[in-house]
Amino acid sequence: MSSLWExxxxxxxxxLSASSIRELLKVTQIPDIISFAGGLPxxxxxxxxxxxxxxxxxxxxxxxxxxxxxxxEGYMPLREWVADRLSxxxxxxxxxxxxxxxxxQQALDLLARVxxxxxxxxxxxxxxxxxxxxxxxxxxxxxxxVPMDEQGLLVERLEEQLQRHRPKLIYxxxxxxxxxxxxxxxxxxxxxxxxxxxxxxxxxxxDAYAQLRxxxxxxxxxxxxxxxxxxxxxxxxxxxxxxxxxxxxxxxxGWIAAPAEVTHxxxxxxxxxxxxxxxxxxxxxYTLLSQGYLExxxxxxxxxxxxxxDVMLAALERHFPAxxxxxxxxxxxFIWVTLPAAIDSADLLQEALEQRxxxxxxxxxxxxxxxxxxxxxxxSNSKNxxxxxxxxxxxxxxxxxx
Amino acid sequence: MSSLWExxxxxxxxxLSASSIRELLKVTQIPDIISFAGGLPxxxxxxxxxxxxxxxxxxxxxxxxxxxxxxxEGYMPLREWVADRLSxxxxxxxxxxxxxxxxxQQALDLLARVxxxxxxxxxxxxxxxxxxxxxxxxxxxxxxxVPMDEQGLLVERLEEQLQRHRPKLIYxxxxxxxxxxxxxxxxxxxxxxxxxxxxxxxxxxxDAYAQLRxxxxxxxxxxxxxxxxxxxxxxxxxxxxxxxxxxxxxxxxGWIAAPAEVTHxxxxxxxxxxxxxxxxxxxxxYTLLSQGYLExxxxxxxxxxxxxxDVMLAALERHFPAxxxxxxxxxxxFIWVTLPAAIDSADLLQEALEQRxxxxxxxxxxxxxxxxxxxxxxxSNSKNxxxxxxxxxxxxxxxxxx
Numbered sequence: 001m002s003s004l005w006e007x008x009x010x011x012x013x014x015x016l017s018a019s020s021i022r023e024l025l026k027v028t029q030i031p032d033i034i035s036f037a038g039g040l041p042x043x044x045x046x047x048x049x050x051x052x053x054x055x056x057x058x059x060x061x062x063x064x065x066x067x068x069x070x071x072x073e074g075y076m077p078l079r080e081w082v083a084d085r086l087s088x089x090x091x092x093x094x095x096x097x098x099x100x101x102x103x104x105q106q107a108l109d110l111l112a113r114v115x116x117x118x119x120x121x122x123x124x125x126x127x128x129x130x131x132x133x134x135x136x137x138x139x140x141x142x143x144x145x146v147p148m149d150e151q152g153l154l155v156e157r158l159e160e161q162l163q164r165h166r167p168k169l170i171y172x173x174x175x176x177x178x179x180x181x182x183x184x185x186x187x188x189x190x191x192x193x194x195x196x197x198x199x200x201x202x203x204x205x206x207d208a209y210a211q212l213r214x215x216x217x218x219x220x221x222x223x224x225x226x227x228x229x230x231x232x233x234x235x236x237x238x239x240x241x242x243x244x245x246x247x248x249x250x251x252x253x254g255w256i257a258a259p260a261e262v263t264h265x266x267x268x269x270x271x272x273x274x275x276x277x278x279x280x281x282x283x284x285x286y287t288l289l290s291q292g293y294l295e296x297x298x299x300x301x302x303x304x305x306x307x308x309x310d311v312m313l314a315a316l317e318r319h320f321p322a323x324x325x326x327x328x329x330x331x332x333x334f335i336w337v338t339l340p341a342a343i344d345s346a347d348l349l350q351e352a353l354e355q356r357x358x359x360x361x362x363x364x365x366x367x368x369x370x371x372x373x374x375x376x377x378x379x380s381n382s383k384n385x386x387x388x389x390x391x392x393x394x395x396x397x398x399x400x401x402x
Numbered sequence: 403m404s405s406l407w408e409x410x411x412x413x414x415x416x417x418l419s420a421s422s423i424r425e426l427l428k429v430t431q432i433p434d435i436i437s438f439a440g441g442l443p444x445x446x447x448x449x450x451x452x453x454x455x456x457x458x459x460x461x462x463x464x465x466x467x468x469x470x471x472x473x474x475e476g477y478m479p480l481r482e483w484v485a486d487r488l489s490x491x492x493x494x495x496x497x498x499x500x501x502x503x504x505x506x507q508q509a510l511d512l513l514a515r516v517x518x519x520x521x522x523x524x525x526x527x528x529x530x531x532x533x534x535x536x537x538x539x540x541x542x543x544x545x546x547x548v549p550m551d552e553q554g555l556l557v558e559r560l561e562e563q564l565q566r567h568r569p570k571l572i573y574x575x576x577x578x579x580x581x582x583x584x585x586x587x588x589x590x591x592x593x594x595x596x597x598x599x600x601x602x603x604x605x606x607x608x609d610a611y612a613q614l615r616x617x618x619x620x621x622x623x624x625x626x627x628x629x630x631x632x633x634x635x636x637x638x639x640x641x642x643x644x645x646x647x648x649x650x651x652x653x654x655x656g657w658i659a660a661p662a663e664v665t666h667x668x669x670x671x672x673x674x675x676x677x678x679x680x681x682x683x684x685x686x687x688y689t690l691l692s693q694g695y696l697e698x699x700x701x702x703x704x705x706x707x708x709x710x711x712d713v714m715l716a717a718l719e720r721h722f723p724a725x726x727x728x729x730x731x732x733x734x735x736f737i738w739v740t741l742p743a744a745i746d747s748a749d750l751l752q753e754a755l756e757q758r759x760x761x762x763x764x765x766x767x768x769x770x771x772x773x774x775x776x777x778x779x780x781x782s783n784s785k786n787x788x789x790x791x792x793x794x795x796x797x798x799x800x801x802x803x804x
């Protein structure tokens with residue numbers, strides 16, 4: 001049945017569909033449901049008292065500035081803070097490289113606005129962050145997925161894809177990837193940066209989870225590898241960061257680091273989108289960050305999430321059939337599960353809902369098909385005993401299908 | 403000289419340019435410059451203490467919810483508050499009609515995403531809000547301007563345009579219009595709503611300034627006129643509201659009211675854009691609004707802005723040459739000035755900058771050319787003596803050109 005508005009909708013709006021995660025998040029309102037669906041921070045770790053103190057302070061000292069219109073580029077001290085944090089002895093980053101965005105999601109949208117025409121080719125990891133797909137679907141782009149293993153993107157498969165599809169951009173989440181939890185190895189990072197330069201395309205590095213490492217050694221970002229080679233801010237790497245994982249998602253604060261000319265284009269695109277990110281939120285965040293918030297908060301988060309990961313991994317061993325495989329992430333919020341090929345995780349979700357436990361079926365993370373037998377589990381938002389119970393329930397649901 | 407990124411930019415990004423207002427706002431950082439450029443609230447009226455109290459309260463009582471991810475639709479109590487406020491005995495509005503946006507600017511962008519294909523025709527008031535043009539330019543639409551007089555849009559000119567251009571949408575700011583300050587008369591409102599129905603197009607009503615009335619009687623919105631005729635929420639009117647004018651622009655909070663099916667489409671488009679508007683800001687706003695903030699704040703604002711308008715109108719009489727005309731707004735933030743046809747307001751701005759006073763030249767508000775001899779003055783952001791001084795300086799600058 002066609003509605004009155006049908007004939008008015010733009011072409012791009014005809015295929016719009018709600019994110020399966022966000023639809024699942026609504027189910028999480030049911031009180032006794034155990035949700036491994038959304039990548040939500042642990043509620044008990046959210047810094048309500050620190051935000052309260054910072055807010056009271058800035059409304060006393062910067063109240064008018066915090067409540068007034070501000071520059072599209074973002075609050076200068078916050079841009080400076082991000083630039084300083086990214087700078088190394090080999091790569092000087094300036095505030096002109098930094099644009100503050102309304103969450104990292106907006107950065108994905110602004111980059112699409114500035115760079116993506118209909119039918120442009122994009123290389124993506126397969127699986128990849130579904131929020132990026134949801135944004136870029138509206139731009140009518142064509143995706144080419146590159147497979148991954150436990151070391152991340154299979155870079156040796158990339159060169160062939162680059163020659164065949166001549167993509168404009170490659171989108172990578174190299175560290176504790178969403179959804180797979182895997183981390184791109186140092187060797188592959190170096191190789192990837194080199195390929196980008198050689199083939200002359202752009203690389204978008206989404207580094208939302210890098211601070212959440214529970215074991216192993218930090219790896220340099222693709223931005224820093226490229227910056228070292230270039231002796232300054234690299235031409236072809238755009239880097240996305242967020243304050244949602246260690247400060248608060250409800251603040252909607254993220255940022256893009258890019259060459260100054262590109263940042264300037266993104267700023268103009270952002271003007272028409274929301275004028276600027278709330279000054280109020282930016283000044284609160286800057287106040288916290290400049291007062292050592294991260295140095296206090298990250299050590300509070302790490303042991304909690306590390307334990308939850310371990311509890312989930314142990315529960316998977318205990319409750320899942322032998323034919324099922326899963327990743328062992330060194331950080332982040334997610335474990336990626338691969339079921340026997342014949343099982344569809346969407347069917348499993350139906351069973352699981354009856355057991356009052358939910359997750360995200362893997363299809364949503366695959367832009368080019370496949371992934372029906374995969375699923376994503378998030379361990380950050382549930383306490384240990386809920387993780388144990390939830391995985392047990394999920395194991396039971398699974399046995400009904402195997 | 404073409405940069406490395408030139409060949410990567412999307413078509414829509416090639417024509418991107420910075421808003422002249424936002425560029426002018428940067429000049430306002432110069433301490434002794436008097437700015438009539440931006441439509442900024444008076445800083446001394448921003449509710450820093452009330453926001454501080456509400457924030458402390460909600461971080462105590464709803465802290466986790468305020469800092470966590472939230473629904474794309476917006477914070478339900480805030481949506482209910484908006485719906486209740488719009489409801490009349492003749493038109494029941496429900497939360498399903500309401501989407502909370504990251505400022506009203508985002509609403510303009512989301513509507514474009516859902517409704518505007520390249521080359522779609524749009525009818526706009528001439529002049530109109532430049533922020534809307536800036537957003538929609540990225541969508542490659544075609545504009546047809548309808549002239550205005552002191553009673554607003556010349557509705558009798560509309561019918562001919564409707565037949566000739568078959569536009570999808572008409573965009574109207576009927577009350578204390580930005581930039582002209584004029585208000586659409588009741589007779590023309592009724593006629594406009596009737597034409598929309600008869601010709602089967604969509605109407606976008608931007609009602610950012612309605613609460614700022616300094617004289618005369620409130621007029622029903624186009625939404626309410628159409629709703630009364632329909633006996634419920636009308637099919638063809640989408641209504642934009644904002645909390646930037648009476649609460650705080652730095653919060654970036656606005657909303658769309660539309661038929662539930664349309665709101666649902668807009669929600670899906672918003673998911674890909676910024677996931678949701680900051681929960682923190684929404685809960686603070688709801689707390690203030692539910693505790694009678696508007697009833698306290700609007701009576702605080704009105705006498706201050708009314709006096710500033712009167713001071714500016716009197717100063718214009720005193721300092722501007724006889725050949726210059728201007729509007730007499732009953733509310734809002736803006737006075738619209740028409741210079742003799744031979745004078746270009748961009749030239750005047752050069753003179754004015756030397757006198758350390760700025761405004762926005764009128765060309766920026768005209769999508770289809772013209773307006774070179776017009777300009778916009780905002781009176782809300784400057785104290786009486788600054789208005790007096792600024793208009794005197796501007797009069798001197800003008801005399802150099804007349």
